[in-house]
Amino acid sequence: MNFTELALKRQSVREYINKPVEQEKINKIIEACRIAPSASNSQPWHIIMVTNTEIKNKVAKATYSNAVSFNKFAPQAGAIAVIVIEKPRIITQVGGFLKNREFPLIDIGIISEHFCLKATELGLGTCMLGWFNEKKIKHILNIPKKKRIGLVITLGYAPDDYKLREKIRKETNEISSYNKY
Numbered sequence: 001m002n003f004t005e006l007a008l009k010r011q012s013v014r015e016y017i018n019k020p021v022e023q024e025k026i027n028k029i030i031e032a033c034r035i036a037p038s039a040s041n042s043q044p045w046h047i048i049m050v051t052n053t054e055i056k057n058k059v060a061k062a063t064y065s066n067a068v069s070f071n072k073f074a075p076q077a078g079a080i081a082v083i084v085i086e087k088p089r090i091i092t093q094v095g096g097f098l099k100n101r102e103f104p105l106i107d108i109g110i111i112s113e114h115f116c117l118k119a120t121e122l123g124l125g126t127c128m129l130g131w132f133n134e135k136k137i138k139h140i141l142n143i144p145k146k147k148r149i150g151l152v153i154t155l156g157y158a159p160d161d162y163k164l165r166e167k168i169r170k171e172t173n174e175i176s177s178y179n180k181y
């Protein structure tokens with residue numbers, strides 16, 4: 001699978017079968033995240049892989065509520081990754097402050113895509129979740145109060161008949177230009 005094929009194959013998977021994710025595959029996904037680039041090579045992330053079913057279900061339930069129904073598929077996932085934002089190196093902190101840039105947020109976006117692309121290559125499905133109860137998940141996973149969770153990612157096997165959807169995206173000329181805005 002070349003890069004374009006992989007990028008087209010990656011999609012948000014919102015249905016999973018009851019099959020655990022092999023440890024070997026989790027290791028490969030974490031390795032794909034480990035080699036990702038980051039501002040000043042700060043690597044300001046900590047990935048909590050939630051594989052214990054009981055804990056995983058608690059985390060999953062903190063991504064939806066009766067009022068917000070859209071992440072209700074999360075408990076089906078074999079595993080859930082919680083991406084915690086760590087403090088970047090001091091040089092990145094100073095640079096970010098002076099230039100008014102949130103480098104760690106950019107960095108965790110990059111590892112999250114590394115995560116999802118590697119999982120796709122290994123035949124797994126993922127869905128990045130930006131909607132979750134941060135306080136609840138921090139409590140469940142013992143994450144220090146001061147730290148922030150950047151993203152939650154579901155990981156697991158999609159049903160065999162799960163369809164590859166066409167990408168609904170803006171046109172090229174809407175998202176890019178040459179030599180001026």
Ligand SMILES: Cc1cc2nc3c(=O)[nH]c(=O)nc-3n(C[C@H](O)[C@H](O)[C@H](O)COP(=O)(O)O)c2cc1C
Nearest residue numbers: 010011012013014070071127128129130131132167
């Ligand atoms: C930062 C971020 C947050 C997201 N949050 C959610 C979410 O809470 N629930 C969900 O079902 N999908 C979520 N998504 C998935 C997007 O809806 C999805 O990537 C987008 O619609 C494009 O579809 P595709 O991933 O299938 O290509 C999120 C994606 C990103 C990048």
